[in-house]
Amino acid sequence: MPEMLMRRVGRALLPANAEAESRMMKLPEGRPLKNNVKLPRSSPAHRMFFAVIAAAAVHWPHGADPEPDGDAELLRAWLLVRAGHCDRIDFPFPDDERSRQMVIASVSDLVNRLRAAGQYPFIRTGEVKGCPVVRVFISKSMDYDHLDEAGFIPIRQHIYDDIKAIVGAEPEDLARETEAAA
Incomplete structure (x- = not known):
């Protein structure tokens, strides 16, 4: 069954966009369908997560493992491994x-x-x-197709906890401070 972005309206699931509507119209009418429902990731939370990682890479203490030297991708990979998403x-x-x-x-x-x-x-x-x-x-990959909101939240929390313990600042504050300085 093709993946479709749906929106709940009352007791019905309706296509959330034109692509989903096109896919829905190709399904057999009147036949019961079985599907897994997942909440998509929050775009603002996703953007904040990457801003936090970028800020942490800049503020990462020298001598701490690893030493990202500002490389946010290296730090993100290491934090994902620490969180067990590997x-x-x-x-x-x-x-x-x-x-x-x-x-x-x-x-x-x-x-x-x-x-x-x-x-x-x-x-x-x-x-x-x-x-x-x-x-x-x-x-492991964190893209939208591989990790839904329910899977993302505990990984993000583990990573934020690590950043707070190692850098010594609240992750969201770190991201906002770094953004304001830019």
């Missing part, structure tokens, strides 16, 4: 030197391919069942 790939880290070098080469190749694709992978070490691993974290 994929993780574990590479077992073996005992023998030859195998370790192969793992390091594999991780390096993956990281280079991800960076070439415009992503910011983060590498950390960890353990799985007592065995050492090298972990590559990659932030």
Whole structure:
């Protein structure tokens, strides 16, 4: 079933725009339809989120992990990973030197391919069942098609909490202050 932006009017769902109306007219008339309903993201909240990230990148303390040096995309990717909105790939880290070098080469190749694709992978070490691993974290997409309002709110709150703890300012105040200074 095609995706459509709908608006509730009383007990009915009606097309919210011309594109949705065109798609609706292609559906079979009189037949029951099943669909998942999601609230679209709030555009003002979405814009504020990116303004907060940009402001945090400028005000990020030196020596804090990571050091974005004003790169809002790098900071956004790292904050998404911290919020758990990411994929993780574990590479077992073996005992023998030859195998370790192969793992390091594999991780390096993956990281280079991800960076070439415009992503910011983060590498950390960890353990799985007592065995050492090298972990590559990659932030997931936040675009409107991949993350609705219900999914966005807890991620945004986690990120705002991190920014407040690390930068020491309320995220929205930081964004407004940075915007006013521009």
